[in-house]
Amino acid sequence: MKNRNIPKKLQDNLITIGIVVVCYILVMILSATGLLSNLLQGLLVPLCAYIILAVSLNLTVGILGELSLGHAGFMCVGAFTSAFFSKCMENTITFAPVRFFLALLIGGLCAALIGFLIGMPVLRLKGDYLAIVTLAFGEIIKNIMNVLFIGRDSHGFHFSMKDSLSLGLEEGGDVIINGAQGITGTPKDSNFTIGVILIVLTLLIVLNLINSRDGRAIMSIRDNLIASESIGIHITKYKLMAFTISAALAGIAGVLYSHNLNSLMATPKNFGYNMSIMILVFVVLGGIGNIRGSVIAAVILTLLPELLRGLNDYRMLIYSIVLIVMMLYNWAPNMIALRKKAANRFGRKKEVA
Amino acid sequence: MSLLSYLINGISLGSVYAIIALGYTMVYGIAKMLNFAHGDVIMVGGYLIFTFVSTLNLPVGLGILLAIVLCTMLGITIEAIAYRPLRNAASSLAVLITAIGVSYFLQNVALIIFGANTKAFTSVVSAEPLKLFDGQITISGETIVTIISCIIIMTALTLFVNKTKAGQAMLAVSEDKGAAQLMGINVNGTISLTFAIGSGLAAIAGLLLCSAYPSLTPYTGSMPGIKAFVAAVFGGIGSIPGALIGGIVLGIIEILSKAYISSQLADAIVFLVLILVLLIKPTGILGRKIQEKV
Amino acid sequence: MALLEVKNLSISFGGLRAVDDFNVSIEKGQLYGLIGPNGAGKTTVFNLLTGVYQPDEGFIHLDGEDITRLKTIEINQAGIARTFQNIRLFKELSVLDNVKVGLHNKYHYSTVEGLLRLPRYFQMEKKMDERAMELLKVFDLDGEADYLASNLPYGKQRKLEIARALATDPKLLLLDEPAAGMNPNETKELMETIRFVRDHFDMTILLIEHDMKLVAGICEELTVLNFGKILTQGKTSDVLHDPEVITAYLGE
Numbered sequence: 001m002k003n004r005n006i007p008k009k010l011q012d013n014l015i016t017i018g019i020v021v022v023c024y025i026l027v028m029i030l031s032a033t034g035l036l037s038n039l040l041q042g043l044l045v046p047l048c049a050y051i052i053l054a055v056s057l058n059l060t061v062g063i064l065g066e067l068s069l070g071h072a073g074f075m076c077v078g079a080f081t082s083a084f085f086s087k088c089m090e091n092t093i094t095f096a097p098v099r100f101f102l103a104l105l106i107g108g109l110c111a112a113l114i115g116f117l118i119g120m121p122v123l124r125l126k127g128d129y130l131a132i133v134t135l136a137f138g139e140i141i142k143n144i145m146n147v148l149f150i151g152r153d154s155h156g157f158h159f160s161m162k163d164s165l166s167l168g169l170e171e172g173g174d175v176i177i178n179g180a181q182g183i184t185g186t187p188k189d190s191n192f193t194i195g196v197i198l199i200v201l202t203l204l205i206v207l208n209l210i211n212s213r214d215g216r217a218i219m220s221i222r223d224n225l226i227a228s229e230s231i232g233i234h235i236t237k238y239k240l241m242a243f244t245i246s247a248a249l250a251g252i253a254g255v256l257y258s259h260n261l262n263s264l265m266a267t268p269k270n271f272g273y274n275m276s277i278m279i280l281v282f283v284v285l286g287g288i289g290n291i292r293g294s295v296i297a298a299v300i301l302t303l304l305p306e307l308l309r310g311l312n313d314y315r316m317l318i319y320s321i322v323l324i325v326m327m328l329y330n331w332a333p334n335m336i337a338l339r340k341k342a343a344n345r346f347g348r349k350k351e352v353a
Numbered sequence: 354m355s356l357l358s359y360l361i362n363g364i365s366l367g368s369v370y371a372i373i374a375l376g377y378t379m380v381y382g383i384a385k386m387l388n389f390a391h392g393d394v395i396m397v398g399g400y401l402i403f404t405f406v407s408t409l410n411l412p413v414g415l416g417i418l419l420a421i422v423l424c425t426m427l428g429i430t431i432e433a434i435a436y437r438p439l440r441n442a443a444s445s446l447a448v449l450i451t452a453i454g455v456s457y458f459l460q461n462v463a464l465i466i467f468g469a470n471t472k473a474f475t476s477v478v479s480a481e482p483l484k485l486f487d488g489q490i491t492i493s494g495e496t497i498v499t500i501i502s503c504i505i506i507m508t509a510l511t512l513f514v515n516k517t518k519a520g521q522a523m524l525a526v527s528e529d530k531g532a533a534q535l536m537g538i539n540v541n542g543t544i545s546l547t548f549a550i551g552s553g554l555a556a557i558a559g560l561l562l563c564s565a566y567p568s569l570t571p572y573t574g575s576m577p578g579i580k581a582f583v584a585a586v587f588g589g590i591g592s593i594p595g596a597l598i599g600g601i602v603l604g605i606i607e608i609l610s611k612a613y614i615s616s617q618l619a620d621a622i623v624f625l626v627l628i629l630v631l632l633i634k635p636t637g638i639l640g641r642k643i644q645e646k647v
Numbered sequence: 648m649a650l651l652e653v654k655n656l657s658i659s660f661g662g663l664r665a666v667d668d669f670n671v672s673i674e675k676g677q678l679y680g681l682i683g684p685n686g687a688g689k690t691t692v693f694n695l696l697t698g699v700y701q702p703d704e705g706f707i708h709l710d711g712e713d714i715t716r717l718k719t720i721e722i723n724q725a726g727i728a729r730t731f732q733n734i735r736l737f738k739e740l741s742v743l744d745n746v747k748v749g750l751h752n753k754y755h756y757s758t759v760e761g762l763l764r765l766p767r768y769f770q771m772e773k774k775m776d777e778r779a780m781e782l783l784k785v786f787d788l789d790g791e792a793d794y795l796a797s798n799l800p801y802g803k804q805r806k807l808e809i810a811r812a813l814a815t816d817p818k819l820l821l822l823d824e825p826a827a828g829m830n831p832n833e834t835k836e837l838m839e840t841i842r843f844v845r846d847h848f849d850m851t852i853l854l855i856e857h858d859m860k861l862v863a864g865i866c867e868e869l870t871v872l873n874f875g876k877i878l879t880q881g882k883t884s885d886v887l888h889d890p891e892v893i894t895a896y897l898g899e
Contacts, residue, residue, distance in 0.1 A: 136624035143621035212761030220737045220748040227735035232723035232752045284450045320457035331447035332438035
């Protein structure tokens with residue numbers, strides 16, 4: 001079998017980024033000519049966030065080879081810390097781009113820090129155990145965000161895990177994080193263009209990492225941990241590196257997501273394991289370890305339910321059937337053999353003709 | 354006194370988790386997959402009993418029996434259509450994602466048939482509440498039935514696995530599929546049987562869960578499903594006594610956290626305990642350590 | 648002084664003495680064989696030497712340095728590299744990248760330099776490519792540099808494992824059944840390659856092998872293990888004619 005591997009990595013990466021840029025231009029044209037429905041318009045920034053999440057999760061699942069079911073947790077950390085920052089600084093830093101840049105840094109760094117702290121003990125676990133611990137972590141973050149109250153008055157910040165009254169704010173004090181109600185009135189600092197810039201940056205980071213000394217070390221651990229150790233690769237270091245970068249990028253997706261919302265709440269739908277799983281579906285359907293595939297799958301699978309909206313209640317049913325059928329088609333060994341056979345027959349015919 | 358009643362409630366909730374966890378643990382042990390749709394089979398079981406007993410007014414016993422039979426068949430069907438073709442797939446993630454697809458599928462079918470509104474589940478348990486210490490503690494009929502069911506199921510299942518041929522076949526398949534096949538064991542049949550038992554148990558769990566918490570929606574099964582899975586991992590996945598211990602411990606932690614710490618943080622505490630247990634004992638309380646041979 | 652000096656090495660697994668009082672002394676540049684029936688504890692010795700297992704007793708000195716109880720990574724950095732009985736390649740990486748992972752600790756640039764594609768990234772990557780191709784050429788794998796490692800035929804996979812181990816620039820190379828699964832022609836070719844590696848890289852090699860033709864053909868000295876204990880030790884021709892060794896192999 002002559003499977004030529006990645007002949008021109010650089011060219012390949014440029015194609016991926018090119019696709020993103022072309023899509024961006026197309027959307028901008030559609031939007032300018034008024035062909036884009038309001039609904040889709042509203043979906044653009046979340047879509048960018050999902051793409052970044054999918055790419056970052058692929059770094060953990062496809063490149064590092066560890067299953068994480070708590071990716072939404074890192075997104076949640078990024079979203080809340082940055083929204084908190086932006087809301088506090090709304091009147092201090094009035095220039096939105098600078099404020100958003102700082103928010104990105106804060107959201108990304110906080111998510112990275114949490115990723116690092118979680119990763120240190122947890123990456124010792126293997127496969128499904130790691131998956132379940134990350135799932136648990138995601139749920140913990142979501143739960144904590146639902147009972148966290150932070151307010152500010154002239155004395156500074158007040159914290160509570162009970163309710164907004166027990167913050168003991170003086171008159172004129174401001175509740176910034178209001179438990180289950182979350183954060184309302186985050187400045188709308190993100191938009192589609194910023195989202196696309198962040199996607200391109202994410203792609204550059206992940207693709208450059210993969211095609212570097214560190215990336216090879218990470219992938220060698222994925223392929224064979226024991227061999228990797230035997231030639232002097234520091235397993236913990238590289239596992240942590242991949243996991244932390246992945247968490248940081250998920251945090252950045254959270255920043256993008258939260259600065260597009262008027263009210264940010266940690267519901268099961270946006271930060272629970274449902275979200276983590278949705279992102280994982282993007283990664284697996286797009287191809288484990290295939291970064292471009294993640295981008296494309298994220299776009300198609302985000303748009304699919306919206307395009308099926310006319311079918312009302314049936315859309316998620318159809319989505320689930322499509323998901324099952326796609327998985328069987330792509331992964332079932334019998335199906336793969338069948339497809340190969342068909343391709344051979346087809347190929348031979350073509351040669352004859 | 355209140356502590357004692359909380360403990361009893363915890364054991365009761367834990368018993369439900371344990372019954373659900375059995376389904377996870379058996380399927381994981383034998384098919385090495387996380388069956389994400391297991392929680393949704395519980396929900397299906399709940400709706401079936403609701404339909405048979407509340408809507409069609411069938412006798413309670415018959416309704417329960419029908420629900421168990423239908424859930425069993427559902428489990429076998431899911432395995433045959435969605436999971437079996439992927440058993441030898443190149444990545445174990447494939448079947449995990451398919452299970453997620455099945456989970457969405459079941460939820461949305463329920464959504465279409467029964468709507469998103471919560472259905473009030475009338476408890477089918479008719480046992481009298483038990484009053485202890487001159488009425489200081491009341492144990493509801495549901496609690497008693499739940500705990501007793503759990504004990505019966507655990508005993509029966511342990512006997513089944515250890516004493517019957519089919520049970521031994523299950524152990525063999527979970528140890529080594531290839532070798533089991535060579536020994537003339539019907540691997541497909543054994544795996545089907547495992548799914549059948551797990552799903553039948555899920556129907557019972559659905560009944561008990563909905564009797565204790567009488568509200569039914571298409572998403573009823575997912576959180577208890579996740580927690581029961583946590584219980585299975587906690588106890589050591591693949592181990593039947595592990596599922597029991599994991600379930601009970603989890604139920605008690607959850608009820609006590611709700612009572613003494615914070616009802617909103619109860620889930621977080623449950624998950625935190627899981628993480629701590631796994632960090633100390635990476636394969637759960639009764640899990641076996643597997644070392645890769647170099 | 649010997650390059651590898653092992654004294655009293657022992658390890659037990661649950662009461663079973665898998666390796667009992669193992670001693671060996673290998674000179675620099677030697678081609679040394681470790682033989683014995685299945686289950687004699689040969690691979691366990693390799694695992695002890697490379698830090699996969701920690702010995703209960705004994706010490707290991709490499710080039711005068713005490714490496715007993717060091718971690719696998721530290722042992723590799725101290726100068727021992729190995730191959731595996733059941734091939735352990737990085738299957739989803741290219742042949743070239745497999746060797747480049749082996750070069751990981753020899754050519755450095757920081758993560759930031761890699762992410763930002765600073766000049767040092769290109770310099771170092773170029774050097775790594777050159778060195779890796781050099782190594783691949785030795786094993787006649789340069790034509791397949793772009794292949795996925797898993798797509799190589801079996802014999803070439805074994806060679807790639809050796810190339811990857813050599814990339815870490817070791818003082819001592821451990822080969823665990825390098826000829827397993829090869830046909831006589833491939834084995835013959837492998838013997839040439841092993842000799843070439845020893846001469847070309849001035850390498851010291853310790854190998855486990857069942858193929859007696861290979862052992863007799865290239866090993867200068869042998870140690871025979873049986874039930875975890877050393878049965879006999881010495882010059883290849885002497886050892887192979889030892890009646891005790893013949894009994895151990897053929898049974899009573």
